[in-house]
Amino acid sequence: MEPFKIVKGLVVPLDRSNVDTDAIIPKQFLKSIKRSGFGPNLFDEWRYLDRGEPDADNSQRPLNSDFVLNQPRYQGGQILLTRENFGCGSSREHAPWALLDYGFRVIVASGYADIFYNNCFKNGILPIVQSAAVIDQLFTEVDLAPGYVLSIDLDAQSITTPAGEVLAFDVDPFRKHCLINGLDDIALTLQRSGDISAYVERRQQQVPWLFAD
Amino acid sequence: MAGKTLYDKLWEAHVVRRDDDGTCLLYIDRQYIHEVTSPQAFEGLRLAGRQPWRPAASLAVADHNVPTTDRSAGISDAVSRLQVETLSRNCREFGVLEFDMNDPRQGIVHVVGPEQGATLPGMTVVCGDSHTSTHGALGALAFGIGTSEVEHVLATQCLIQQKSKNMQVRVEGEVGHGICAKDIVLAIIGEIGTAGGTGYAIEFAGSAIEALSVEGRMTVCNMAIEAGARAGMVAVDEKTIDYVRGRPYAPESESVLWPRAVDAWRDLRSDDDACFDRIVTLDAAAIKPQVTWGTSPEMVVAVDGQVPAPEDAGDDVKREGYTRALAYMDLQARTPITEITVDRVFIGSCTNSRIEDLRAAAAIAKGRRVADGVIQALVVPGSGLIKRQAEAEGLDEIFIAAGFEWREPGCSMCLAMNADHLESGERCASTSNRNFEGRQGPGGRTHLVSPAMAAAAAVAGHFVDVRTFESR
Ligand code: SF4
Numbered sequence: 001m002e003p004f005k006i007v008k009g010l011v012v013p014l015d016r017s018n019v020d021t022d023a024i025i026p027k028q029f030l031k032s033i034k035r036s037g038f039g040p041n042l043f044d045e046w047r048y049l050d051r052g053e054p055d056a057d058n059s060q061r062p063l064n065s066d067f068v069l070n071q072p073r074y075q076g077g078q079i080l081l082t083r084e085n086f087g088c089g090s091s092r093e094h095a096p097w098a099l100l101d102y103g104f105r106v107i108v109a110s111g112y113a114d115i116f117y118n119n120c121f122k123n124g125i126l127p128i129v130q131s132a133a134v135i136d137q138l139f140t141e142v143d144l145a146p147g148y149v150l151s152i153d154l155d156a157q158s159i160t161t162p163a164g165e166v167l168a169f170d171v172d173p174f175r176k177h178c179l180i181n182g183l184d185d186i187a188l189t190l191q192r193s194g195d196i197s198a199y200v201e202r203r204q205q206q207v208p209w210l211f212a213d
Numbered sequence: 214m215a216g217k218t219l220y221d222k223l224w225e226a227h228v229v230r231r232d233d234d235g236t237c238l239l240y241i242d243r244q245y246i247h248e249v250t251s252p253q254a255f256e257g258l259r260l261a262g263r264q265p266w267r268p269a270a271s272l273a274v275a276d277h278n279v280p281t282t283d284r285s286a287g288i289s290d291a292v293s294r295l296q297v298e299t300l301s302r303n304c305r306e307f308g309v310l311e312f313d314m315n316d317p318r319q320g321i322v323h324v325v326g327p328e329q330g331a332t333l334p335g336m337t338v339v340c341g342d343s344h345t346s347t348h349g350a351l352g353a354l355a356f357g358i359g360t361s362e363v364e365h366v367l368a369t370q371c372l373i374q375q376k377s378k379n380m381q382v383r384v385e386g387e388v389g390h391g392i393c394a395k396d397i398v399l400a401i402i403g404e405i406g407t408a409g410g411t412g413y414a415i416e417f418a419g420s421a422i423e424a425l426s427v428e429g430r431m432t433v434c435n436m437a438i439e440a441g442a443r444a445g446m447v448a449v450d451e452k453t454i455d456y457v458r459g460r461p462y463a464p465e466s467e468s469v470l471w472p473r474a475v476d477a478w479r480d481l482r483s484d485d486d487a488c489f490d491r492i493v494t495l496d497a498a499a500i501k502p503q504v505t506w507g508t509s510p511e512m513v514v515a516v517d518g519q520v521p522a523p524e525d526a527g528d529d530v531k532r533e534g535y536t537r538a539l540a541y542m543d544l545q546a547r548t549p550i551t552e553i554t555v556d557r558v559f560i561g562s563c564t565n566s567r568i569e570d571l572r573a574a575a576a577i578a579k580g581r582r583v584a585d586g587v588i589q590a591l592v593v594p595g596s597g598l599i600k601r602q603a604e605a606e607g608l609d610e611i612f613i614a615a616g617f618e619w620r621e622p623g624c625s626m627c628l629a630m631n632a633d634h635l636e637s638g639e640r641c642a643s644t645s646n647r648n649f650e651g652r653q654g655p656g657g658r659t660h661l662v663s664p665a666m667a668a669a670a671a672v673a674g675h676f677v678d679v680r681t682f683e684s685r
Contacts, residue, residue, distance in 0.1 A: 097253075209474045
C-alpha cells in the first residue's frame with residue numbers, strides 16, 4: 001500500500017446521500033479478475049448514458065454531461081466530497097478499488113456505511129467524517145471557486161481550505177499508523193508469525209486430524 | 214462462572230493472540246475459494262511476492278459462472294470463462310487443490326466442502342462468500358469474508374476479527390407433515406427479521422433442529438446470513454459424527470485419530486449453564502409451508518396466507534419498503550398466496566440442492582407434469598456426486614418425465630451469473646436464499662420456497678400448499 005502523507009488535491013462534489021456500492025460500481029463489473037481498472041466504470045450508471053459492460057471501450061460511450069465527474073472543472077480530482085451513509089449496500093470491495101483506481105485518495109462525508117469504511121482503510125483511502133454543517137460549507141465553497149483544492153495532512157489530522165481555514169478530523173490511531181506507513185493488514189499479521197507458529201504447534205498436538213496435510 | 218456456548222468454545226480454540234481492545238487474531242482451519250471473489254486476492258499475493266501460509270488448508274471450486282448445460286465445449290461467455298480459467302491458473306501457481314469444472318466432485322462450494330469431509334466439526338471455515346455460514350451445521354465456526362480477507366487468510370492462515378455476541382434460536386416440538394428445514398429457517402427469519410441476527414453468531418437448537426438431518430441443518434445455517442448473522446451453527450451430535458464418517462477428507466474411521474476426534478467433537482455443544490445474549494424460541498408445530506412475497510427474505514408468509522398490505526407494516530420505513538416491494542413484485546395486497554402464478558421454477562443453490570432436497574421435489578413431481586403456463590423448471594444438483602446419486606436413484610428420470618430440465622451442478626439461477634436467468638418481469642418459485650431485486654436476472658421476481666413447494670408450484674402453475682399434495 002502506498003504510504004499516505006499529505007494529499008493536496010482538487011475536490012469533486014457529489015451532492016447525494018446514501019450512495020450505495022452498486023451505484024459506485026454496478027454488479028456486472030464483479031466478473032473482472034483484476035483489482036485495478038475499475039476507474040472508468042466508477043459511478044457507471046450516472047456517468048454514461050448507456051449500460052456499461054466489462055471490457056467495453058468506455059471512451060466510445062455517450063457521457064452524461066450533467067454528472068459531476070464529466071464536468072471539465074472537476075477533471076483530475078483526488079478528493080470526493082459527499083454526504084450521509086456513503087458506501088451502503090453490498091460489501092463488494094470493488095467499490096473502494098474503483099474509487100482508488102479513478103484517483104480518489106480521500107473522501108470527505110458526513111457518514112459512511114460500516115463495511116465500506118473498513119474497506120477504504122484496507123485499500124489506502126482515507127474516509128474523513130465532518131459534521132453536516134461543515135459539509136454544507138464545503139459544498140458551497142467548492143461550487144463558488146473552480147479549482148478548489150483541499151490539503152489533507154493525516155499526521156496532523158487536519159484539512160486546510162484554500163482560504164487557510166484549518167479543520168480537524170478524527171481517525172483511529174491504529175488505522176492512522178497503518179495508512180501513514182503504508183502497512184497493510186497482512187504485513188502486520190506477518191509480524192506475528194511467531195505467535196502463529198506457536199499456536200499451530202500447540203494445536204497440532206491437540207487436534208492432529210486438522211493438520212493432516 | 215457461567216458455562217460456555219458452542220460459539221465461545223469454537224472461538225477460544227482458535228485465538229492466536231488477543232489485543233487489549235478485544236481484537237483477535239483467529240486461526241483459520243479451512244478456506245474455500247471460488248472464482249468470483251478470489252482473483253484479486255491471488256493477484257495481491259503475487260504483487261507482494263507472498264506465498265500461501267498453508268496451501269493445503271484451501272480448497273477451490275468454480276461454481277458461480279459455470280454453465281449447467283453440456284460443458285464439453287467449455288464456457289461460451291468470454292468474461293466468465295476468463296474468471297474460471299484464472300481460478301485454475303492461480304490454484305496451480307499457488308499449490309491449491311481445485312476441483313475443476315469437469316471433475317465429478319465439482320459443485321457449489323458450500324455443498325462440496327461438507328460432502329468431501331473437508332469441513333469438520335470444530336473447524337474455523339471461511340470463504341469469500343456470505344453463505345459460508347452453511348458449514349456451521351457441522352459444529353464449525355464458519356463465516357463469509359471479503360476479498361482482502363481472502364488474501365489475508367492465504368498469506369497468514371489467520372484473520373483479524375472481533376467476537377460477536379451469542380444468540381440462540383430454539384425451535385421446539387415437532388414440525389407437521391410436509392414441513393422441512395427451509396420452512397423452519399424462513400419462519401425464523403420472518404420472526405426475527407433480516408437484521409435480527411446482526412452482531413450475533415446464532416446457534417440453532419431445540420428438538421426440531423435436532424430432528425433435522427445434517428443436510429437440513431445446512432439449509433438452516435445457510436440462511437443465518439439472511440437473518441443478519443455472519444455465522445450460524447448447530448451442536449455436534451451422533452448424526453454429525455455419522456455424517457462425517459468415511460468422507461474423503463475426514464480422518465479415517467479405522468485410524469487411531471478417529472476416536473480421539475470423535476471424543477473432542479462430542480464436547481462441541483453449549484454447556485447447560487451457558488449464557489446467551491439473546492434467546493428466541495419458536496414453536497415447531499405452528500410452522501406452515503413458507504413463501505416469500507417481497508424483495509427481502511423477511512417478507513414471508515405461510516402458503517395459506519395473503520400478500521400483506523403496506524398498512525400491516527409496523528413503522529414508516531417498513532411501510533415504504535412494503536410499497537416498493539409490492540410494486541416491484543407486481544402484486545396486489547391481500548392476494549391469496551395460492552393465486553400467484555409462476556413462470557419459472559428453480560430447484561437448486563447451496564440452500565436446497567442436496568440429495569434429500571432432490572428426493573423431496575421428486576416425490577411431488579413423480580407421475581405429474583409441469584403445468585403448461587410454466588416456461589421452464591430447472592433442477593440443478595449441488596454437486597456432481599449428488600447428480601450421480603440422484604441418477605442412481607432414478608430421480609433424473611422422474612424429473613425429466615415430468616417436464617423438468619436436469620442440469621449440471623453449479624450456482625445457476627440462484628444469482629444468474631451464468632446463462633440461467635429470469636427475463637424481466639418473470640416470476641420464479643425458487644429454492645435459493647435471496648429474493649432481492651434483480652437477483653435472478655434484471656427485473657426478475659423471486660419467491661423463496663422449499664424444494665417440495667417449488668415442485669408443487671411447477672406442477673400446479675401457481676403456489677399450492679404441498680400438504681394437500683400426495684407424495685408418490
Ligand atoms: S448457490 Fe447462490 S447463494 Fe449459494 S454460493 Fe452460489 S450464488 Fe451464492
